[in-house]
Amino acid sequence: MGDTVNSSASTKERILTAAEALFAQRGFEGASLRQLTAAAGVNLAAVNYHFGSKDNLVEEVFKRRLDQLNARRLAALKQASGQAETDLEAVLDAFIRPALELSHEGGAGLFMRVLARAFAEHDDSLRKFLSDNYGHVMRQFTAEFARLLPQLSKEELYWRIDLVTGALTHAMSGFGIIQRKSDVSETIHREQTIAHLVRFSAAGLRAP
Template structure:
């Protein structure tokens, strides 16, 4: 049995769609309430402000993503036979699985807007709420790559994250062929990106 979406969920869905289309500054609360079929009081009741609404749009996707990342990391980290490729797979695969989901693909456009608009408040929110995830992965990378200084390791992780963001956006040269399933294409992307990132991270 399908239950109707709650008012809060309708607002979040409408906000995600509008932010993807118009950016955070370009999407007005009037447009948002019209798209969600609610009044302004409902937005204020559930979120308090537009800034909090933006944060909740991110939290709705990133909480689940990073829980899956940390669970995958916990399965492979700290063992004598842990490989760099296994840790990278734990970081990369959940993100690419999200980006290939219909709702996730829309969120990728919201994420791209966040990068493009250089919103310091949003950057701080992401750092405070999800910085611990990258720190846990960085600790494992540091253990596996003892020849790298902390500064060099952070440079390389930043570049790997950029490559992952590019792959998630789906705007690259490599597009899925008609005779290749969505899941097979995702597996190809994961495999190529893990190999590429491992080579970049482990270089002298």
């Protein structure tokens, strides 16, 4: 029985990994179920059994990464926020660090391209899914930013947070012109990226 459960779980994971790579490369509309089954080495019945539909598969690709990311973010925010001595950099670190750490784990860097596709393709149902399931995380961070930056109007704060999120997504995608040097470890490069991004974001949020 245990082997059957593990086999089923590994098949589901294989489909999700193949789907993530395919969606990153071809987009949601451009990736067919036939291409997916070939890449995952499964038949269509396995995809239907585990996910039921392509839309459900797309959502599960997001859930696999975002559930983990947002659990880490909320834990970091809980530790950093709400204190009189809390500073903006600590809250930004709670927002930025988990995302950059996750992007270097288990091929999750590909996922950032999938996320970029979600917004580039203007998929309203997917945006609604992301808002319904993960919007509360952004609202908690926004509330803490608002507490620390009372001089900003709600509209101005939203503009700035959106730009910070865009900069983070860019950093996570690995498309930037600043690439890791061969003599610099992955960990050191990530810490440098976090430090630069926190400083840059804090300056943008505090700007008059």
